[in-house]
Each structure stands twice: as structure tokens, then as C-alpha cells.
Amino acid sequence: MTEPTAIALAQPLNPAPQMAPAALPTGAQLVLRVMPMPADANANGDVFGGWIMAQVDLAGAVLPARIAKGRIATVAVNQFIFKQPVSIGDLLSFYANVTRVGRTSVTVHVEVYAERNPAELQVVKVTEANLTYVAIDGQGQPRALPT
Ligand SMILES: CC(C)(COP(=O)(O)OP(=O)(O)OC[C@H]1O[C@@H](n2cnc3c(N)ncnc32)[C@H](O)[C@@H]1OP(=O)(O)O)[C@@H](O)C(=O)NCCC(=O)NCCS
Numbered sequence: 001m002t003e004p005t006a007i008a009l010a011q012p013l014n015p016a017p018q019m020a021p022a023a024l025p026t027g028a029q030l031v032l033r034v035m036p037m038p039a040d041a042n043a044n045g046d047v048f049g050g051w052i053m054a055q056v057d058l059a060g061a062v063l064p065a066r067i068a069k070g071r072i073a074t075v076a077v078n079q080f081i082f083k084q085p086v087s088i089g090d091l092l093s094f095y096a097n098v099t100r101v102g103r104t105s106v107t108v109h110v111e112v113y114a115e116r117n118p119a120e121l122q123v124v125k126v127t128e129a130n131l132t133y134v135a136i137d138g139q140g141q142p143r144a145l146p147t
Pocket of ligand 1: 106
């Protein structure tokens with residue numbers, strides 16, 4: 001299967017005046033793309049933060065799962081920043097890069113970008129987080145990462 005690319009996000013941007021143009025993360029991989037639906041909204045009509053956190057957890061697990069070559073568990077979310085609200089219909093792209101590989105754990109940095117207003121495209125960095133995943137064995141205990 002061909003890896004998805006960031007071509008759409010690399011097109012010239014026309015951000016709203018109050019928003020800095022998003023700079024794509026260097027050395028990061030696109031691991032998930034998803035669009036929130038009305039069922040994912042909070043009482044304000046923005047997307048529920050817990051829904052975004054779940055997507056970040058899923059996206060963050062992609063590279064550690066490849067490295068661990070087996071079962072993993074999220075052990076820590078050491079930083080989670082909601083920089084901008086997410087709206088229904090935003091196309092969210094999740095980029096991840098591995099920041100640490102330990103004996104049993106892998107830490108990744110995840111950045112989330114929203115593409116909105118297709119007629120006059122804006123790309124906004126909405127969220128970023130650091131997550132650590134541990135390779136676990138059949139008993140749920142940490143196991144050494146394969147070499
Ligand atoms: C993941 C789990 C098996 C780890 O067991 P543990 O006995 O705490 O593991 P250890 O103390 O031996 O640490 C294992 C690795 O995790 C890392 N780690 C542990 N706590 C951490 C933290 N707060 N932040 C970052 N890394 C951490 C350790 O540094 C170690 O990495 P290394 O071997 O690469 O150096 C256990 O904590 C667990 O089952 N947690 C629940 C997981 C889960 O249900 N996740 C979903 C949450 S909804």
C-alpha cells in the first residue's frame with residue numbers, strides 16, 4: 001500500500017489574518033486522517049476534546065506498534081495541548097515522529113492539523129501531544145522491544 005502524502009497540506013495557504021500559516025512538521029509521518037462528525041461535538045458545537053484525545057492515541061500508536069511488532073499499551077500522555085478549537089467538517093491530519101526508543105517503550109510526538117474552508121483553504125495546527133507506548137507480552141507485562 002502506498003504511504004499517504006502531505007501534498008494537500010503543502011499547497012499554498014491563505015490563512016485568516018489572526019492565524020499563522022501552519023508549518024508542516026519535518027521528519028513526521030502522516031499516520032491518520034479523519035473528519036469529525038456532529039456526534040463528536042460538545043455543547044458549544046466545537047469538537048469534544050475527549051474525541052480528539054482518542055484519535056491522537058490511535059494515531060500515536062501507529063509507529064510504536066510497527067517498532068514493537070506486537071501488542072502495545074499507552075503508558076503515558078506527558079503533554080497535551082489544544083491550540084485551536086476543532087470544528088465539525090474540519091479535515092484532521094495527524095503527523096507523528098518517534099522521539100525516543102527505550103528498552104520496552106517508544107515515545108512519539110503527535111501534531112494535528114485541520115484543513116478547513118475548502119473554497120479558501122486554511123490549514124491550522126490544532127493539537128499536539130507526547131505519548132509513550134510500552135510493548136507488552138501476553139500477560140500484559142513490559143517486554144523488550146525487538147532488535
Ligand atoms: C504499560 C504497563 C504494562 C507498564 O508497566 P510498568 O510496570 O509500569 O512498566 P515499567 O515501570 O517497567 O516501565 C516500562 C516502560 O515504560 C516507561 N514509562 C513508565 N511510566 C512512564 C511515564 N509516566 N512516562 C513515560 N514513560 C514511562 C518506562 O520508562 C519504561 O520504558 P523503557 O523500558 O523503554 O525505559 C502498565 O503500566 C500498564 O498496564 N498500564 C496500563 C496500560 C493501559 O491500560 N493503557 C490504556 C490506558 S486507558
